[in-house]
Amino acid sequence: MDWVGFENRDWLGFEWSPWLSLNPEDEELSEIPTDEGLYRVRHVEREGLEYIGETGRSVRGRVMALARGAYAGEMPYRDPHVGAPCMWAVRQEDGPTFEVSYITPDEATDKATRKSLEAALIASYRRAVGKSPTGAFSRIIPGYTMSSYSKNENRGGLLPEGKAEPYAEPGIAPLEWQSYEDPTAVDWMGLKWSEPLELAEVSTTVPATNGVYRIWDSTSPHPLTYIGESANLRSRLKTHKRNRRNKLLFSYSAPDGIDAKHKRLEAETDLIGAHWLAVGKPPMDQH
Incomplete structure (x- = not known):
């Protein structure tokens, strides 16, 4: 298993699209299909992946929701895309050069399979680099507070010096992957x-x-x-x-x-x- 190829075109045996600019003003995003699928986001000035996601509707629509939030003038709410506040914060710190790549495999038409495949992508990424994608699990980077959902009308942003945000608390290390091929094993x-x-x-x-x-x-x-x-x-x-x-x-x-x-x-x-x-x-x- 290629654990470290998370930026490759053949990651985990799927045929990923080329990397496209995530900027919503670029026409590249219009090339993304409207099928069910999965996508990954990276920042060219940072190592690793910033986000991995899935959708049972339109990959183009879901990616556009993330793009509009990431490039907004103020930190977006958690809806319509829960990953957008974190991507917005990353843009403030490291600039606007995000890229996105996607797949629309036949397996993505089934919800349970699509969500398990998303878990496989995140889990294999965690195994490769020792941590989750930056914006996974409703996270935010240190120094910023997270927005609420739009119904509560609380926008996040830069924190005062010395303040902490629970959503920026570090996660756990990847599990040890011992006997991973035997899901009922005692270990x-x-x-x-x-x-x-x-x-x-x-x-x-x-x-x-x-x-x-x-x-x-x-x-x-x-x-x-x-x-x-x-x-x-x-x-x-x-x-x-x-x-x-x-x-x-x-x-x-x-x-x-x-x-x-x-x-x-x-x-x-x-x-x-x-x-x-x-x-x-x-x-x-x-x-």
């Missing part, structure tokens, strides 16, 4: 997983703490049914117990350091991405 992705139990046995023995979990059917050839994260594993798994077949198996892991939403999402994304890379499909009920 899958280097985590310490609990002993598998049936959902019917969810009880107070499950900690009410931050963690990630996996659910599967031991009689099915499909590796996993669902991968999730929660600030309260016990409560979340009890919800699955009520809504799913009690004979399904579950296992959880509660590693240190995932006490914030974006950190749990990073761990969950590594797991979903590893599942897609290992078996070429999302967990059966992942949405």
Whole structure:
């Protein structure tokens, strides 16, 4: 697997478009198709990727929403594109030279597959460089505060010196990718997983703490049914117990350091991405 080729035209075996200017005043963006797809953004003055995204509508429309926000006169709201505030802040610090590249593979027409492929792209990027794309998981760069959604009418911008923004807090390192090709392994992705139990046995023995979990059917050839994260594993798994077949198996892991939403999402994304890379499909009920 080519973990480090995240700027290449054949990254993860897909045929990516050439890099195009993200500036909404450039005509290049009109070349992007209106199909479902995925896209990646880089800044020519910075190392790595700034953003990876997906859409079930129009790649052109989604990229244009990001472009208009990134090049706006003031920091945009989180909608219509949650990554735009961060890209706007990057532009203030390092200039306007963003570029975008996209794919519209047949797999992108299915929502679960498209979202799992997005997770695979982010997870493989994290493995290659040791961190997430700059604007992933609703993040902002240090020195800036994040805008709200438009209904709350709070625009972000440059922070006063000495002030901190929770959305700029560093994320977690990539998981260890141990036994990544075996999603039900006891050491899958280097985590310490609990002993598998049936959902019917969810009880107070499950900690009410931050963690990630996996659910599967031991009689099915499909590796996993669902991968999730929660600030309260016990409560979340009890919800699955009520809504799913009690004979399904579950296992959880509660590693240190995932006490914030974006950190749990990073761990969950590594797991979903590893599942897609290992078996070429999302967990059966992942949405």
